[in-house]
Amino acid sequence: MPERPILTFEGLTKRYGAVTALDGVSAAIFPGELVSFVGPSGCGKTTLLRLLGGFLTPDAGRIWLDGSDITAEPPNRRATALVFQNYALFPHMSVAENIGYAARIRRRPSAEVNRRVGELLSLVRLDGLGHRRPDQLSGGQQQRVALARALCFNPRVLLLDEPLSNLDAHLRILMRAELKRLQRELALTVVYVTHDQEEALSISDRIAVMDAGRIQQVGLPREVYERPANEFVARFVGVANFVEGEMAGVTETGEMVVHSALGELRLHPAGDLPRPGAPVRLVIRPEAIRIAPQGEAGPNRVPARIETVLYTGSLIRYGMEAEGVSLTVDQPDPRHIVPHREGERVTLIFPPDAHFLPADAER
Amino acid sequence: MTVAAATRRGRPGESVQALADALTMPALTVLMVGALLLFIVYPLGLVFVKSFEGDAGPTLGNYVRFFSSRYFLGSLRNSLVLAAITTAATVTLGLVVAFVVTRGPTALRMPARLTALLPLIAPSYVFGVALIILGGRQGLVNQMLGTEFRIFGWPGVILGQVLTILPVCYLMAENVLTSMDRNLEDSASDLGASALQVVRTITLPLATPGLLKAALLAFALSIADFATPTILGGGLAFLAQDALLLVIGAEYDLRMASVLSVFLILPSFVSFLVHHRWLAGRSYTTITGRGGAVEARAMPPVLQVPLVLLTMVVCLAILIPMAVVVFGAFTQLAGINNAWTLQHFSNFRGLRALAFSLRMAAVAAGIAAVLGVVLAYVLARRRFAGRSLVEFVALLGFAIPGTVLGIGYVLAFNTPPLRLTGTFWIIVLGCVFHYLAVVVEAGISKLSQIDVSLEEASRDMGASTLGTFGRIVLPLMGTALMAGLVYTFMNSMLTLSTVIFLISPGRETASAVIFHFARMGELGLASAFSVLLIGAVLLCLAVLWTVVRRRGMLVLGGTG
Numbered sequence: 001m002p003e004r005p006i007l008t009f010e011g012l013t014k015r016y017g018a019v020t021a022l023d024g025v026s027a028a029i030f031p032g033e034l035v036s037f038v039g040p041s042g043c044g045k046t047t048l049l050r051l052l053g054g055f056l057t058p059d060a061g062r063i064w065l066d067g068s069d070i071t072a073e074p075p076n077r078r079a080t081a082l083v084f085q086n087y088a089l090f091p092h093m094s095v096a097e098n099i100g101y102a103a104r105i106r107r108r109p110s111a112e113v114n115r116r117v118g119e120l121l122s123l124v125r126l127d128g129l130g131h132r133r134p135d136q137l138s139g140g141q142q143q144r145v146a147l148a149r150a151l152c153f154n155p156r157v158l159l160l161d162e163p164l165s166n167l168d169a170h171l172r173i174l175m176r177a178e179l180k181r182l183q184r185e186l187a188l189t190v191v192y193v194t195h196d197q198e199e200a201l202s203i204s205d206r207i208a209v210m211d212a213g214r215i216q217q218v219g220l221p222r223e224v225y226e227r228p229a230n231e232f233v234a235r236f237v238g239v240a241n242f243v244e245g246e247m248a249g250v251t252e253t254g255e256m257v258v259h260s261a262l263g264e265l266r267l268h269p270a271g272d273l274p275r276p277g278a279p280v281r282l283v284i285r286p287e288a289i290r291i292a293p294q295g296e297a298g299p300n301r302v303p304a305r306i307e308t309v310l311y312t313g314s315l316i317r318y319g320m321e322a323e324g325v326s327l328t329v330d331q332p333d334p335r336h337i338v339p340h341r342e343g344e345r346v347t348l349i350f351p352p353d354a355h356f357l358p359a360d361a362e363r
Numbered sequence: 364m365t366v367a368a369a370t371r372r373g374r375p376g377e378s379v380q381a382l383a384d385a386l387t388m389p390a391l392t393v394l395m396v397g398a399l400l401l402f403i404v405y406p407l408g409l410v411f412v413k414s415f416e417g418d419a420g421p422t423l424g425n426y427v428r429f430f431s432s433r434y435f436l437g438s439l440r441n442s443l444v445l446a447a448i449t450t451a452a453t454v455t456l457g458l459v460v461a462f463v464v465t466r467g468p469t470a471l472r473m474p475a476r477l478t479a480l481l482p483l484i485a486p487s488y489v490f491g492v493a494l495i496i497l498g499g500r501q502g503l504v505n506q507m508l509g510t511e512f513r514i515f516g517w518p519g520v521i522l523g524q525v526l527t528i529l530p531v532c533y534l535m536a537e538n539v540l541t542s543m544d545r546n547l548e549d550s551a552s553d554l555g556a557s558a559l560q561v562v563r564t565i566t567l568p569l570a571t572p573g574l575l576k577a578a579l580l581a582f583a584l585s586i587a588d589f590a591t592p593t594i595l596g597g598g599l600a601f602l603a604q605d606a607l608l609l610v611i612g613a614e615y616d617l618r619m620a621s622v623l624s625v626f627l628i629l630p631s632f633v634s635f636l637v638h639h640r641w642l643a644g645r646s647y648t649t650i651t652g653r654g655g656a657v658e659a660r661a662m663p664p665v666l667q668v669p670l671v672l673l674t675m676v677v678c679l680a681i682l683i684p685m686a687v688v689v690f691g692a693f694t695q696l697a698g699i700n701n702a703w704t705l706q707h708f709s710n711f712r713g714l715r716a717l718a719f720s721l722r723m724a725a726v727a728a729g730i731a732a733v734l735g736v737v738l739a740y741v742l743a744r745r746r747f748a749g750r751s752l753v754e755f756v757a758l759l760g761f762a763i764p765g766t767v768l769g770i771g772y773v774l775a776f777n778t779p780p781l782r783l784t785g786t787f788w789i790i791v792l793g794c795v796f797h798y799l800a801v802v803v804e805a806g807i808s809k810l811s812q813i814d815v816s817l818e819e820a821s822r823d824m825g826a827s828t829l830g831t832f833g834r835i836v837l838p839l840m841g842t843a844l845m846a847g848l849v850y851t852f853m854n855s856m857l858t859l860s861t862v863i864f865l866i867s868p869g870r871e872t873a874s875a876v877i878f879h880f881a882r883m884g885e886l887g888l889a890s891a892f893s894v895l896l897i898g899a900v901l902l903c904l905a906v907l908w909t910v911v912r913r914r915g916m917l918v919l920g921g922t923g
Contacts, residue, residue: 092568
């Protein structure tokens with residue numbers, strides 16, 4: 001990744017009356033990367049995007065694009081392009097007129113505009129549909145037009161606001177791959193806003209998880225999923241089991257011993273170990289817990305009772321109860337296994353590499 | 364049909380009741396259709412027939428007479444020129460004010476909006492009175508500036524009509540601008556368009572269909588308006604005014620009045636057809652998807668300064684005449700003898716007319732609200748042949764000028780068996796069937812938000828058709844009913860065109876008396892009763908509004 005960020009913002013704050021929508025958000029976006037801002041509705045992600053696009057002015061904080069301060073620049077003077085959630089295609093213009101809008105506004109010669117529109121149409125695989133009206137296109141096609149229109153004048157940063165939320169589930173997956181292809185092919189720098197954590201995990205180079213107007217964690221998708229910084233991130237990205245315990249000590253083999261509600265667990269997590277006696281909170285993903293075969297013995301075994309069984313096709317999800325703690329356990333690839341039944345008692349094996357949250361991570 | 368209802372219907376003992384229940388809706392439908400035929404289609408048909416009536420059977424002679432008359436052709440030309448000017452001015456100014464209200468400085472929005480809507484409760488004859496006090500030979504302008512200005516003629520009719528018709532165009536422009544997806548303008552700006560380019564390439568093109576509709580409506584309203592030309596025309600001839608004189612003047616000629624009516628209907632009818640089509644069809648403003656949080660961004664000064672200035676001029680042009688009417692009401696003779704007096708308020712004829720108007724409008728509002736809600740229910744929930752035609756007829760009653768409906772009533776109800784001319788009821792019925800469409804539309808749109816399953820649930824649990832209507836539909840339609848009541852009351856109080864041919868000695872409305880005072884030059888009396896009339900309307904609106912608000916909360920609390 002190159003050294004210099006293309007887009008930087010620092011301490012961005014936006015208030016609506018008594019409500020603080022965005023509370024001192026800072027980040028740096030590097031050329032060619034796709035960074036998602038993901039969070040529940042009301043977390044401030046759309047406000048952030050509108051600030052970056054120039055549709056809102058921050059109450060505090062600054063924005064730099066290519067090193068120059070653009071905080072006070074209006075949208076038409078910023079080299080950013082926003083693709084709106086509802087696409088905002090101009091209904092009184094054809095597809096080609098929509099795509100060429102930015103070029104025509106800049107008074108480019110019509111031959112150049114036409115050439116550029118042609119290029120963009122084939123880029124988004126809509127050749128031959130230039131004469132159509134937006135309302136004669138399907139949702140997926142409208143989405144591509146919006147994208148092509150935003151790319152018309154080669155923006156430095158592309159801002160995408162929930163771009164796939166208006167598509168049906170199947171199309172959403174296809175467009176995800178399509179977006180990724182375009183972003184790689186054109187080396188686009190993209191700020192991507194979504195509430196869909198799975199979409200964010202699959203499409204992003206980096207993810208920023210937001211809540212209550214603040215960034216809770218920034219990192220690679222794997223980092224965010226496997227080593228969430230706090231309970232909010234753990235809960236929002238994927239499904240998480242939490243086990244409370246206390247750091248008991250370290251064995252001679254370097255294993256960390258935790259006295260938990262589920263009994264003694266021996267772990268060797270990455271990162272610094274908490275000091276003995278400190279409270280710890282383990283975060284364990286459902287697919288990391290295994291159901292032990294009958295009679296197998298070993299460490300980190302916990303007896304549990306199955307409360308619910310949910311078959312989803314790609315996995316079986318069990319709701320379990322162990323020592324008063326509710327757990328979610330996934331059994332992947334259920335083709336060759338006989339599912340356990342409700343009320344059955346099983347033994348669970350906890351992974352030795354479980355992630356734990358620092359004691360000060362309140363949320 | 365649900366299982367429970369089907370088995371219940373199968374029981375022999377209740378078959379009579381079931382039959383009565385099954386007949387409720389068809390009976391209501393027939394009743395409503397009959398009323399519309401009798402009070403809208405029949406009178407209008409008579410106007411049309413009358414225009415072809417000759418001494419020896421049907422003839423085109425009346426039309427030939429119209430087109431070979433230099434006088435009528437002059438009237439036609441004047442009406443068209445006036446309508447064109449009024450339309451251009453009201454659409455432009457309406458758009459300007461709407462632009463400032465929806466996108467301008469926050470502090471200006473509410474005052475500008477309220478001022479622009481003010482003429483809705485101040486009809487043309489009130490502005491007429493104000494403009495004479497201001498711009499007459501001995502008017503305030505000449506008194507203060509020592510000029511020889513005369514408002515009568517073109518300046519008067521144009522100014523009067525623009526002020527009267529402005530709120531209609533303003534409302535339509537405002538509706539277009541607020542329902543427009545703001546993301547479209549944001550998107551254009553994001554793609555590099557300057558504020559002016561956004562307006563030119565996005566806002567105006569998107570607003571054009573709505574503005575065209577507003578233009579058509581303004582044109583139709585201008586053509587049909589007779590009060591402004593009569594009060595301020597200074598002898599210029601206009602079609603609507605000619606129609607008035609042919610019915611109530613010395614040259615009594617109902618055939619020619621009918622010919623003029625046909626011409627008066629035409630623009631309204633075209634406008635109506637366009638609206639009707641558009642309502643059912645597509646429009647640029649209905650684009651799916653939600654917009655994000657929208658924050659008002661300041662308009663750039665190039666746009667803001669001229670638009671705000673123009674808006675202020677418009678607001679002053681509305682407020683000054685209003686203030687002048689109040690001034691005129693409390694002075695001996697505004698401009699000449701400015702001594703304070705209350706004498707204008709004690710005029711017997713005026714007070715009697717005001718009381719009559721209150722009574723008439725209250726009765727009309729009650730009938731229109733009930734009929735409108737029932738008709739809306741029939742139209743929204745029943746599928747029968749000619750359903751859309753019935754809705755069309757109801758709307759037609761509203762679309763045509765009140766004067767034409769009035770002439771139709773004169774033709775239709777002056778002979779037995781339905782001899783109504785000279786009665787209280789002919790005025791009430793005129794107002795009911797002129798404004799019924801508004802109640803119907805409000806009711807239909809409300810019903811389209813109420814799921815049919817609520818009524819099915821009620822019937823499933825054993826309620827009859829009427830019972831379901833009374834217990835489920837009516838309470839849910841409360842707001843539509845109230846809106847219809849308020850609208851019909853207010854407009855029945857203020858209308859002049861609908862009632863002008865239907866009044867009789869002792870049974871005249873306040874609007875007609877003010878119009879009479881204005882024509883006679885009794886400006887003090889005209890001002891005083893304008894103040895009283897508008898005051899009465901405002902008072903009633905305020906009372907109704909508090910009631911509606913309180914009830915609205917109750918309804919919300921009950922269903923939430």
